[in-house]
Amino acid sequence: MPVLVTDYLWTQTDxxxxxxxxxxxxxxxxxxxxxxxxYLKVHYPPYLFEAFLFEPVDDDRSTAKVxxxxxxxxxxxxxxxxxxxxxxxxxxxxxxxxxxxxxxxxLPAPRLVGNIQVTFTPRLFLTALRETRVIEEEEWLxxxxxxxxxxxxxVEELEDLKREExxxxxxxDKGDKCFMTGDHLGAVNAYSLAIRLNRKIPALYxxxxxxxxxxxxxxxxxxxxxxALDLLIPPVCxxxxxxTRAHVRRGSAFCQLQLYAEGLHDYQAALKIDPDNEALxxxxxxxxxxxxxxxxxx
Numbered sequence: 001m002p003v004l005v006t007d008y009l010w011t012q013t014d015x016x017x018x019x020x021x022x023x024x025x026x027x028x029x030x031x032x033x034x035x036x037x038x039y040l041k042v043h044y045p046p047y048l049f050e051a052f053l054f055e056p057v058d059d060d061r062s063t064a065k066v067x068x069x070x071x072x073x074x075x076x077x078x079x080x081x082x083x084x085x086x087x088x089x090x091x092x093x094x095x096x097x098x099x100x101x102x103x104x105x106x107l108p109a110p111r112l113v114g115n116i117q118v119t120f121t122p123r124l125f126l127t128a129l130r131e132t133r134v135i136e137e138e139e140w141l142x143x144x145x146x147x148x149x150x151x152x153x154x155v156e157e158l159e160d161l162k163r164e165e166x167x168x169x170x171x172x173d174k175g176d177k178c179f180m181t182g183d184h185l186g187a188v189n190a191y192s193l194a195i196r197l198n199r200k201i202p203a204l205y206x207x208x209x210x211x212x213x214x215x216x217x218x219x220x221x222x223x224x225x226x227x228a229l230d231l232l233i234p235p236v237c238x239x240x241x242x243x244t245r246a247h248v249r250r251g252s253a254f255c256q257l258q259l260y261a262e263g264l265h266d267y268q269a270a271l272k273i274d275p276d277n278e279a280l281x282x283x284x285x286x287x288x289x290x291x292x293x294x295x296x297x298x
Contacts, residue, residue: 005021011226016076018075038053039051039052058078062076168194168197191208206228216256218253254266267284
């Protein structure tokens with residue numbers, strides 16, 4: 001019976017999906033790949049990755065690169081939209097319902113909850129009134145305030161930590177200092193602990209992606225940048241710089257994986273946010289030239 005692969009990574013934009021499947025030391029010659037618009041299978045005995053895709057992709061334009069211990073798939077979507085999941089859950093529904101029923105009797109009674117009335121101090125953005133997006137800007141501020149109050153359920157596992165080490169902001173500052181001194185692994189550890197305490201702060205993921213870039217953990221850099229971008233919504237002036245950094249970091253990781261088309265997509269997104277950035281303009285043009293040179297060589 002095959003061993004199912006569950007430690008894959010995936011990310012997406014409105015128009016494409018990228019998937020990384022670890023090959024667990026298997027030789028390239030032993031990897032069997034089958035793909036259609038709605039189905040993908042990667043088989044390398046005894047391991048099997050199988051996906052009934054959430055929405056159809058354009059199989060004719062999709063690409064696969066196998067090497068360096070991973071299989072990387074780039075799949076343009078048939079319809080421009082964000083997927084809720086990578087795979088459909090139809091085939092898994094009955095199993096999950098059965099497991100849910102079996103666990104219900106073991107669940108404790110729900111805790112009583114109450115409502116806390118919260119008011120926010122009005123804040124003025126440096127945006128012309130005719131151009132402002134007041135509703136989105138207020139929503140962004142509210143999300144950030146709520147994120148600072150959010151705690152995760154696994155805090156009980158961290159009882160041995162000092163008081164300051166339970167503060168995500170303190171851990172972020174520690175990670176920033178480690179990064180500045182070149183201790184990238186130490187920075188990853190600090191950001192990771194902060195994320196365990198609070199998974200709603202986009203800067204933690206974005207900064208950790210910068211560390212992964214330095215450590216050449218390119219797939220992890222893509223995953224963290226994507227998570228940061230998922231949290232940096234709605235797009236407003238207050239998070240424009242953070243969105244630019246996340247796009248550049250993800251684009252850089254794609255380019256280092258030689259996925260230049262995907263990298264160009266992120267650099268163009270960053271340039272759309274910061275169109276006057278000369279360094280971004282130069283890097284974007286350089287990627288275009290690489291793509292054109294690759295196409296010409298073929």
